[in-house]
Each structure stands twice: as C-alpha cells, then as structure tokens.
Amino acid sequence: MTDAFYITAAELADRGFDNTPDELMSHRHMIYSSPATLDFNSPGAKGFGVKRAGLAIPGSVMLLVAPGCCGRNTALLNELGYNERFFYLLLDDTDIVTGRHLTKIPKACKEVCDSLDYTPTAVMICITCVDALLGTDMERVCRKCEDETGVPTVPAYMYALTREKRLPPMAGVRKSVYSLLEPQKRISSECNIMGYFSHVHDDCELYDLLHSAGIKKVRELARCETIEQYHELSRANFNLVINPEARYAAQDLEKRLGIPFIELTRMYRIDKIHNQYRLLGRHWVLCSTTASTAARRSGQWRTSTENSVRCVLRWANV
Amino acid sequence: MIKLAIYGKGGIGKSTCTANLAAAFASLGKRVIQIGCDPKADSTINLLGGTPVTPVMDYMRDRDEEPTSIEEISQVGYGGILCIETGGPTPGLGCAGRGIITTFSLLEELELFEKFKPDVVLYDVLGDVVCGGFAAPIREGYADKVLIVTSGEKMALYAANNINKAVKNFEDRSYAKVRGIIMNRRAVENEEEKVRAFAESAGLDIAADIPRSADIIKYEDMGKTVIEGDPECETAQRFMELAKKLIAEDEAND
Numbered sequence: 001m002t003d004a005f006y007i008t009a010a011e012l013a014d015r016g017f018d019n020t021p022d023e024l025m026s027h028r029h030m031i032y033s034s035p036a037t038l039d040f041n042s043p044g045a046k047g048f049g050v051k052r053a054g055l056a057i058p059g060s061v062m063l064l065v066a067p068g069c070c071g072r073n074t075a076l077l078n079e080l081g082y083n084e085r086f087f088y089l090l091l092d093d094t095d096i097v098t099g100r101h102l103t104k105i106p107k108a109c110k111e112v113c114d115s116l117d118y119t120p121t122a123v124m125i126c127i128t129c130v131d132a133l134l135g136t137d138m139e140r141v142c143r144k145c146e147d148e149t150g151v152p153t154v155p156a157y158m159y160a161l162t163r164e165k166r167l168p169p170m171a172g173v174r175k176s177v178y179s180l181l182e183p184q185k186r187i188s189s190e191c192n193i194m195g196y197f198s199h200v201h202d203d204c205e206l207y208d209l210l211h212s213a214g215i216k217k218v219r220e221l222a223r224c225e226t227i228e229q230y231h232e233l234s235r236a237n238f239n240l241v242i243n244p245e246a247r248y249a250a251q252d253l254e255k256r257l258g259i260p261f262i263e264l265t266r267m268y269r270i271d272k273i274h275n276q277y278r279l280l281g282r283h284w285v286l287c288s289t290t291a292s293t294a295a296r297r298s299g300q301w302r303t304s305t306e307n308s309v310r311c312v313l314r315w316a317n318v
Numbered sequence: 319m320i321k322l323a324i325y326g327k328g329g330i331g332k333s334t335c336t337a338n339l340a341a342a343f344a345s346l347g348k349r350v351i352q353i354g355c356d357p358k359a360d361s362t363i364n365l366l367g368g369t370p371v372t373p374v375m376d377y378m379r380d381r382d383e384e385p386t387s388i389e390e391i392s393q394v395g396y397g398g399i400l401c402i403e404t405g406g407p408t409p410g411l412g413c414a415g416r417g418i419i420t421t422f423s424l425l426e427e428l429e430l431f432e433k434f435k436p437d438v439v440l441y442d443v444l445g446d447v448v449c450g451g452f453a454a455p456i457r458e459g460y461a462d463k464v465l466i467v468t469s470g471e472k473m474a475l476y477a478a479n480n481i482n483k484a485v486k487n488f489e490d491r492s493y494a495k496v497r498g499i500i501m502n503r504r505a506v507e508n509e510e511e512k513v514r515a516f517a518e519s520a521g522l523d524i525a526a527d528i529p530r531s532a533d534i535i536k537y538e539d540m541g542k543t544v545i546e547g548d549p550e551c552e553t554a555q556r557f558m559e560l561a562k563k564l565i566a567e568d569e570a571n572d
Contacts, residue, residue: 099450135419135450137457140492166384166427 048197050169051126052077054156055085056177056197059121059227062156063112065089065105066128070158087112096130102141109145109153119151121227122180126156152180167248174249177221181234183257190217192236194250194261195243199223205301206240209277212297238262270309274302319431320348320568323441323455323494325485326467327477331502333361334534334543335467336442338554340365341545342561344397348437351430352399355421355455356444357406357414365395368541373405374421388428396546400434414444415451422454446477447484456485458492465525467500468516470509475516482520498525500560505530526560529553 005023015021022028051074054062064071068090077086089108095101109123125142138155145153156176159169174194191210193200199222200206210218224230234253239261241250250261262280267273277298320343326332333354340352354361359373371393377385385391388400395401404421406414431439441455455461464485468478478499485496501513501524510527517524529552537547544554 132419133413133416135415135454137450137453139458140488167423 048170050156050158050173051086052080052082053170053173053197054124054126054176055082056221057122057124057180057227058224058230059118060124061085061087061112061116061120061122062124062126063087063089063105063108064126064128065091065101065108065131066126066158067091067130070128070130091130096134099134099136102136105141106144106148109151110148113149113151121152121230123149123151123153124156124176125153126158128158129161132157132159132161154179168245171245171248174246175252178233178249178253181231181253181257184231184234186237186259187217187235188237189215190219190236191215192219192221192233192239192259194221194239194241194246196246197222200242205305206242209281209297209301210240212293213281234259240264242266270302270305273305274298277301319436320438320564321441321461321463321494322439322497322564323443323461323464324467324500325443325445325447325464325481326500326502327474328445330467330469330474330477331528332467333442334364334538335465335500335502335528335557336361336440337364338534338543338545338557339561340399340438340440341396341543342554342557343438343440343565344399345545345549345558346561346565348565349435350397350399350438350440351434351436352401352440352442353421353425353455354401354403354442355418355452356404356442357409357417358444359403359405361403361442362393362395362399362401364538364541364543365397365399365401366393366541367395369393371401371403373403374424375405375407375417378420384424385428388425388430388433391424396543400436413451415449415454418451418454422460446480453484453488456488456494461494463497464494465497465500466522467502468513469502469504470506470512471504474504475512478516479520482522496522497564498523500524500526500528502528503530525563526556528556 005021007021007024012020051062051064062085064074064086066088071088071090074086087108089101089104091101095104105125109125112123113120123145125138125145127136127138131138138157142153142155154176156173157169162168193206199220207218219233219236221230221233224233234257236259239250239253239259241247241261241263244263247263250263253259254261264276264280267276278295281295281298324332324336333356336352340350343350352362352365359370359376363370372391374385374391377391392400392402402425404418406412406417439461441461443452443455445452447453456464464481466478466481468474482496485494489495499513499517499522501510503509506512513524531544531551531553533544533548533551533553537544540547544551545557548554549558
C-alpha cells in the first residue's frame with residue numbers, strides 16, 4: 001500500500017465489520033499506524049508524558065534512570081522550564097546484567113539533593129522498560145533513597161511496553177503523583193477534579209455547577225503551586241474523575257485515604273452531557289436548595305451550549 | 319493469612335511438598351490458593367487429578383489478550399484449592415522472570431485475594447532466587463515466610479544456602495523471612511546429620527522431616543497427593559503436622 005487511504009465513519013458502518021477494508025486491517029501490512037502512535041506523546045509536542053507528568057508535585061525533582069538513548073529527548077522539556085528539575089543516572093549493560101544500578105540510585109539521589117540549594121519536596125525516580133524485565137522492586141529502592149536523603153521518594157514507571165495493557169504508564173504515573181497525600185480531616189464542601197496534568201479551563205461549566213451544588217472549594221493537582229496546596233488535596237470529600245486514566249489513582253486514594261470518587265464519562269452530545277450532570281446531582285448528598293440550584297444551572301448551561309453550537313453550525317453553513 | 323513461598327534446588331521436590339502442604343491445609347478446612355511460579359507449570363497437577371491448568375502466560379500468548387476473570391486462568395482442585403500456574407516462555411526464549419511479574423500484576427488487578435479470600439497462599443518458585451522476577455513472591459504483599467526444601471545432597475544444600483543468603487539480602491521491613499527447612503529425604507548417607515549441620519550453621523529450623531516414600535510416587539502417578547491418596551500414611555501425617563504448626567504460629571501472631 002503506497003497511496004493514502006481514507007474512509008468516512010458512515011461508509012465504514014455501511015460496509016459492516018466483515019467487509020472492513022484491507023487498508024484498515026493492521027496485521028496485513030508491514031508498516032501500519034498502531035493505536036500507540038495516536039497516543040504517542042512526544043516531548044517535542046509539549047504534551048504530558050510520564051516524565052513531565054511525574055513532576056506534577058510542586059517542588060519535586062526527577063531522577064531519570066535509563067540508558068542514555070531513553071533520556072535524550074527529555075532535553076526537549078527544558079524549553080518548558082524543567083531544566084532545573086531533571087537529573088540523569090545513565091545505565092550501561094553491566095549495570096543491567098548485575099543489578100548494580102540499584103545501589104547507585106540512592107547515591108545518585110543523595111548527590112542530586114546535595115547539589116541543590118533547596119530541599120526538594122519529593123524525588124521521583126523514573127525508570128524505563130529495561131528495568132521492567134529485571135523486575136526491580138522500586139518501592140524498596142525508593143525507601144533506601146528516603147533513608148539516604150530524608151526526602152520522600154516515589155517511583156514512576158516509563159514502561160512503554162505496558163502502554164496497551166490494563167494499567168498503562170500514564171495511569172501508573174497518576175497514582176505516583178498522588179501517592180504522597182496523607183489522611184487528614186475531610187471537608188464536606190471540598191472536592192478535587194482528577195484527570196489531567198493541566199487544569200480545566202477557567203470558564204468550564206463544571207466549576208459553576210459544583211459551586212452551585214454547594215461545593216466551596218474545587219481543587220486540582222495542576223493548580224497546586226506549593227507542596228502545602230498539594231497536601232490540601234486530601235481534604236476533599238470526594239474526587240471527580242474526568243479522565244479514565246485517573247481512575248486507578250482515584251481507587252488508590254479511596255483505599256488509602258477513604259476519599260470516594262465519581263467518574264464522569266467524556267461525552268459529546270449535549271443531551272447526554274446534561275443527563276450525566278443531572279445524574280451526578282442526584283448523587284450529591286446536599287440540601288435540596290443547593291441541589292435544585294445546581295439543576296437549574298445545569299439547564300442554563302445546556303441552553304447556552306446549544307445556542308453556541310447553533311452559532312457554530314450557522315457560521316460553518318452546515 | 320498464611321503466605322508462604324517454597325524455594326529449593328530444581329528437582330528437589332518443591333512442587334510435591336507444596337501440593338501436599340496445600341492439600342493438608344485444605345483438609346484442615348482452610349481456603350487455599352497455590353500459585354506455581356515455574357515455566358514447567360506442573361506445580362498443581364497433582365491437586366487436579368493429573369490434568370494441568372492452563373498457565374497464565376500460555377493464555378496470554380495464545381489469545382494475545384489478558385484474561386478478564388480469575389476463572390479463565392485457574393482451576394479448583396482437591397479440597398477446593400484454587401490452582402494457578404504462571405507458566406513461562408518456550409525454553410530458550412523470552413523471560414520467565416518477567417512472566418512471574420506479569421502474572422502477579424494481573425492477579426492483583428483481578429483482585430484475586432479480595433475475591434477468593436484465602437486463608438493460605440502458597441507460591442511454588444522455580445529453583446534459586448535468580449533475578450528480580452523470581453524474587454517477586456517474597457516481596458511485600460506476597461509471601462511472608464519462605465520454606466526451603468532440601469535433601470542431604472551436596473548440591474541441594476548448596477542451593478539452599480544460596481537461597482537463604484539471597485532472602486537475607488532482601489530482609490528488610492517488608493520482605494519475607496526464611497521460616498525454615500523442609501528436609502525431603504533422598505536416602506543420602508548421613509542425611510539427617512548433614513541437613514541438621516547446615517540448618518544449625520544457617521540458624522534455621524527444620525520445620526518438617528519428610529521421609530523418602532514410595533507412596534508419593536504411587537499417588538503422583540494417579541495425579542494425587544499423599545494427603546488425598548492415603549491421609550493416614552506417615553508421609554501425609556508429616557505434612558499435616560507441618561500445616562498444623564504453621565496455622566498455630568499464624569494464630570499466635572494474630
């Protein structure tokens with residue numbers, strides 16, 4: 001196949017599953033575009049991969065433990081202001097065969113902390129696929145690092161080979177970045193939004209709906225600028241998960257800190273979105289006044305969105 | 319919950335001891351899981367009437383997808399024992415250690431312990447602690463204690479010593495500790511003296527003394543453990559005594 005190929009969703013649906021065009025049967029070609037390419041998150045594209053996401057804890061630094069080739073593109077993240085937060089421990093073949101890199105990690109951690117003129121809030125140890133095959137217990141290595149430095153140390157796994165498994169790296173790193181939260185008294189009028197490493201748009205209707213339902217404080221990891229603000233995340237009465245990749249982290253918080261979570265599904269039809277908000281409202285244990293306010297606001301947002309869509313369609317002359 | 323990993327030199331009788339111990343626990347009314355961590359995948363065969371369970375790695379290799387339920391990768395054997403085998407790659411290919419790690423991750427995701435609620439979990443682990451994968455059964459959350467199977471043969475004792483040192487190397491606040499030795503007699507001259515001398519030098523207890531017995535082979539040929547085949551025979555009684563001892567220790571710890 002040398003020519004570009006496309007087919008519309010309607011045409012594909014009309015053909016039925018048994019008549020799927022050969023061009024879309026990935027195993028019939030030497031070169032194909034796997035789902036992984038759609039997910040691929042190049043540092044050059046300035047998205048959030050494991051390394052950048054792993055630095056979501058304010059004031060943290062990362063020690064990348066990898067063969068040189070795995071770490072080279074991390075340099076691209078420097079443009080985003082991370083150049084003071086990444087450190088490298090490069091592995092060679094002997095390290096991997098003998099496992100000696102494991103004794104080097106705590107020493108490297110100590111060196112990183114000593115080299116800084118401040119104490120980092122946490123050290124993320126990011127390790128790559130080579131270690132997945134060695135089966136290293138990184139939790140244990142991190143404890144040794146903590147003993148050495150006194151700084152909380154958390155593992156993050158950049159295991160590309162698990163990308164299409166049940167627990168892909170981006171779900172694992174979410175658990176890592178929330179793992180330093182500790183139990184504290186929870187406040188009924190506070191919640192977290194979990195899902196992405198950048199915060200939700202300021203004008204997103206979700207804030208308005210939550211506030212109208214009586215939630216006074218909505219927190220997000222990406223809005224935390226200090227470690228103190230980060231630790232306030234565990235005050236939440238519940239977590240609102242808006243990306244399934246955060247589900248594993250939310251489950252961990254439920255297990256460790258007793259914070260329940262509600263997961264919203266990403267939808268595109270306005271009536272479905274509205275219905276989901278109504279169902280969400282029904283589950284809030286709030287006084288009827290605030291619940292009805294939320295319902296009213298939800299209806300207003302629906303009308304407003306429908307008007308916006310109509311404007312766009314008119315503009316696009318559809 | 320009692321969580322034990324059984325290690326020892328290849329061919330020393332780990333699977334035989336593990337399966338008999340599992341059967342002994344089950345006959346004492348305990349809910350038991352046995353997880354074979356060996357590419358040969360024959361750890362649980364004598365709990366299943368000689369019919370092997372599909373190993374997890376075989377399932378994933380053949381179907382190219384992960385199982386979605388425990389039932390797809392397990393079978394219930396003698397005394398209600400849940401039998402699972404990690405399996406492994408074709409000899410000479412792939413990575414058996416990684417197979418153990420993958421299987422353990424999968425069992426965790428399928429919430430094996432939460433759903434089955436076992437009283438006893440036994441891990442039957444191939445040979446020595448050769449890489450991170452084979453150390454996985456003694457990590458936090460898995461086995462609490464290790465039993466080392468050895469005879470009086472020089473190489474079996476050598477392997478037992480290596481395993482003991484390897485486990486001690488991992489001995490920090492969350493890893494398993496060596497509980498003791500299962501002396502699996504192989505009719506070696508001065509066998510008891512040799513094993514006792516090793517146990518004393520390593521500071522280990524001989525938790526059980528299993529006599530050399532034709533009963534084991536007889537019932538294994540029938541796809542059974544001696545506990546199932548002849549619960550009154552001396553060999554079966556030794557496994558029962560070990561199981562009772564471990565239960566008593568666990569209850570005392572609680």
